[in-house]
Amino acid sequence: MTTDTPPAGLPLRERKKWRTRHTLVGTALRLFRQHGFAEVTLDRLCAEAEVSKRTFFRYFASKEDVALHAEAELQEAFARRLAAAAAEGPLLGVLRASLIAAIEEQSSSWEERFIAGRYLAARTPGLRDHSTLSWYAAQSRVVEALEERLGADGREDVRLRMLGEFALAAWRCGVRNWVASRGHGHGNRPGHGGRPELVRRIEEAFDALPAAVALTADTVHRPPPAL
Amino acid sequence: MTTDTPPAGLPLRERKKWRTRHTLVGTALRLFRQHGFAEVTLDRLCAEAEVSKRTFFRYFASKEDVALHAEAELQEAFARRLAAAAAEGPLLGVLRASLIAAIEEQSSSWEERFIAGRYLAARTPGLRDHSTLSWYAAQSRVVEALEERLGADGREDVRLRMLGEFALAAWRCGVRNWVASRGHGHGNRPGHGGRPELVRRIEEAFDALPAAVALTADTVHRPPPAL
DNA sequence: CAGTATTACGCGCCTCAGTGGCAGTTGGCA
DNA sequence: TGCCAACTGCCACTGAGGCGCGTAATACTG
Numbered sequence: 001m002t003t004d005t006p007p008a009g010l011p012l013r014e015r016k017k018w019r020t021r022h023t024l025v026g027t028a029l030r031l032f033r034q035h036g037f038a039e040v041t042l043d044r045l046c047a048e049a050e051v052s053k054r055t056f057f058r059y060f061a062s063k064e065d066v067a068l069h070a071e072a073e074l075q076e077a078f079a080r081r082l083a084a085a086a087a088e089g090p091l092l093g094v095l096r097a098s099l100i101a102a103i104e105e106q107s108s109s110w111e112e113r114f115i116a117g118r119y120l121a122a123r124t125p126g127l128r129d130h131s132t133l134s135w136y137a138a139q140s141r142v143v144e145a146l147e148e149r150l151g152a153d154g155r156e157d158v159r160l161r162m163l164g165e166f167a168l169a170a171w172r173c174g175v176r177n178w179v180a181s182r183g184h185g186h187g188n189r190p191g192h193g194g195r196p197e198l199v200r201r202i203e204e205a206f207d208a209l210p211a212a213v214a215l216t217a218d219t220v221h222r223p224p225p226a227l
Numbered sequence: 228m229t230t231d232t233p234p235a236g237l238p239l240r241e242r243k244k245w246r247t248r249h250t251l252v253g254t255a256l257r258l259f260r261q262h263g264f265a266e267v268t269l270d271r272l273c274a275e276a277e278v279s280k281r282t283f284f285r286y287f288a289s290k291e292d293v294a295l296h297a298e299a300e301l302q303e304a305f306a307r308r309l310a311a312a313a314a315e316g317p318l319l320g321v322l323r324a325s326l327i328a329a330i331e332e333q334s335s336s337w338e339e340r341f342i343a344g345r346y347l348a349a350r351t352p353g354l355r356d357h358s359t360l361s362w363y364a365a366q367s368r369v370v371e372a373l374e375e376r377l378g379a380d381g382r383e384d385v386r387l388r389m390l391g392e393f394a395l396a397a398w399r400c401g402v403r404n405w406v407a408s409r410g411h412g413h414g415n416r417p418g419h420g421g422r423p424e425l426v427r428r429i430e431e432a433f434d435a436l437p438a439a440v441a442l443t444a445d446t447v448h449r450p451p452p453a454l
Numbered sequence: 455c456a457g458t459a460t461t462a463c464g465c466g467c468c469t470c471a472g473t474g475g476c477a478g479t480t481g482g483c484a
Numbered sequence: 485t486g487c488c489a490a491c492t493g494c495c496a497c498t499g500a501g502g503c504g505c506g507t508a509a510t511a512c513t514g
Contacts, residue, residue, distance in 0.1 A: 013461075013510055020462095041499060052464045057501065087444040129360050136359055150447050155407055157448035158400050158432050162439035165396030172392070173385050180382055205385050210440050212389035217314040220377050221384035240481055240490080268470065279493045284472065 021059050021069075023049050028066040029116045037067065037124045064130035068121070070114035071131060075138035077102035082142055087150065091160070095142075095167040096206050100199055111195055118179055132172075139168040166209055174202030248286050248296075250276050255293045256343045264294065264351045291357035295348070297341035298358060302365035304329035309369055314377065318387070322369075322394040323433050327426055338422055345406055359399075366395040393436055401429030 010018065027049045031040045042063055046053045060066045081098035088094075106114075121127040143164035147153070152160050178201040182193045234245070254276040258267045269290055273280045287293045308325040315321075333341075348354040370391035374380070379387050405428040409420040 011511080016510090017462085042501085043499080053501085054465080054503085055463060058462080061501095063500070089443060091442050091444060092440060132363055133356050133359060150444055151449045152447040153450040155404055156450060158404065158435045159439035159442045160447060161400050161403075162396055162432070162435060163442055165392065165399070166439070169389055169392030169396070173388050176388075177382055177385065205389070208385045209389060212386035212393070213319060213437050213440065215318050215386045215390055216316060217318060217377055220379040220387060222378045223380040223383060238482080243481085244491085269472085270470080280472085281474095281494080282492055285491080288472095290471070 020051060020055070024051065024056065024059060024066055025069050025113065029113060029120075032067055032120050033116060037063075037120055037127060062130070064127055067127055068117045068131055068134065070110055070117050071134060073110060074102055074106065074114070075134065077105060078138065079142055079145065081105075083145060087146075091146075091163055092166060092206075092209070095163060096170070096203075099167060099171065100202065103195060103199055103202075106195075118175070122179060135168060135171065139164045142167075170202055170205035170209060173205040174198065177201045177204075244286075247278060247282070251278065251283065251286060251293055252296050252340065256340060256347075259294055259347050260343060264290075264347055264354060289357070291354055294354055295344045295358055295361065297337055297344050298361060300337060301329055301333065301341070302361065304332055305365065306369055306372065308332075310372060314373075318373070318390055319393060319433075319436070322390060323397070323430075326394065326398065327429065330422060330426055330429075333422075345402070349406060362395060362398065366391045369394075397429055397432035397436060400432040401425065404428045404431075 007018070024045075028040075028045055031045055031048060042053055042056060045066075046056050049056075056066075060069070065072070078099055081102045082095065085094050085098050117127075117131075121131050143154075143161055146164075147160060150160070154161050175198070178193075178198045181197070181201075251272075255267075255272055258272055258275060269280055269283060272293075273283050276283075283293075287296070292299070305326055308329045309322065312321050312325050344354075344358075348358050370381075370388055373391075374387060377387070381388050402425070405420075405425045408424070408428075
């Protein structure tokens with residue numbers, strides 16, 4: 001199951017922690033996929049991963065967290081990218097580029113975990129909710145950091161907050177359509193359904209953003225009449 | 228505590244149900260405000276309201292639901308207004324008008340409950356999350372209804388979904404700044420902090436929407452230098 | 455290579471939200 | 485008046501999440 005070697009150069013203690021976390025995520029995703037998220041109790045998961053429940057909660061704040069850990073990694077990468085990016089030109093473009101870059105910097109084992117998480121979220125309302133919330137929180141953090149950096153005041157100028165919401169909307173919309181399109185393609189053809197496709201969907205959503213503001217009822221695209 | 232007479236003309240059974248729900252919401256808000264959301268157990272709440280816990284869950288899906296019931300009412304009114312509205316001109320304007328109308332159609336006892344809920348949510352992460360989720364769900368329902376009505380396909384044209392996200396963003400942003408401004412005004416001066424102010428904040432957010440798309444770093448409003 | 459300070463871990467216990475079965479009650483209606 | 489259906493209460497149960505404390509491993513110091 002992909003690489004399970006901890007990043008070299010870390011002190012022993014950190015390597016152990018890395019392994020514990022990695023084991024927890026791995027066994028959790030395996031069990032959830034086999035038996036369903038709700039059907040796997042934390043007690044069982046902990047028994048399987050050979051850690052105490054007490055320890056589990058030292059690594060993850062909730063049962064949902066362990067299933068969606070890949071998303072948390074992405075959110076962190078996004079925040080890092082944005083902090084490192086130069087704030088020049090349209091800020092929406094900066095947000096967009098940071099998000100795309102964060103996706104593309106992930107490893108292939110991340111992609112596996114991410115897809116596994118989305119798979120679970122697609123059939124588990126509780127997980128969908130958790131994902132929604134975590135992205136909203138990530139967006140809030142990002143906007144606050146940006147406000148700090150630019151010396152902006154969110155109470156006086158709401159446009160920056162709006163930008164955050166836009167980026168979040170594009171992400172959600174992109175992921176949504178990406179997931180939907182993965183269902184149709186009879187299995188996972190290579191080059192279809194992976195990260196490139198996800199990135200494409202997100203960019204599509206970003207592209208549609210400016211035009212959406214002025215959308216009227218009669219400029220809505222309707223699907224071709226069913227045959 | 229405001230009106231507690233059930234809407235006339237209902238059959239006896241419905242009036243009883245109305246009273247049960249009303250009692251639950253009332254005692255819940257009172258207890259939560261007195262002792263904090265987390266400190267009040269459902270057992271205690273049910274004892275105080277003189278219903279069994281089993282019955283509580285026939286009325287509300289969760290402990291959070293009863294605290295934020297006012298928001299659910301507003302969401303429903305919003306959906307109704309939108310369904311009744313003519314889909315002409317810019318759709319964002321239709322969404323905006325429906326939301327504002329929904330707020331303004333509420334009773335004054337609703338306003339009390341709404342404010343009480345926001346007060347609690349402001350200091351209870353779990354409630355904030357619940358509110359966030361419920362609004363996101365409401366927005367999804369609204370967009371789906373609109374897609375249905377206009378015969379649009381969300382997979383082909385993401386702009387309609389984006390519109391939903393815009394409206395949601397304006398709501399969030401409006402409420403956020405409304406709550407923030409209520410804290411400063413040394414108590415609740417009449418005409419300040421009520422629904423008119425809330426509506427004003429939301430409209431402000433809607434107004435800022437189009438300009439936000441093109442926001443650049445050097446056009447961000449900065450607060451006047453602190454003295 | 456001692457000894458000591460940190461830090462993580464496991465165990466057992468607890469609270470409480472939320473669920474399900476089943477029996478009792480009450481309103482609607484003929 | 486009596487039946488049916490909806491509603492409610494009681495009770496036992498599961499599972500998430502938290503907490504104190506004793507133990508064991510790692511890191512640091514001389």
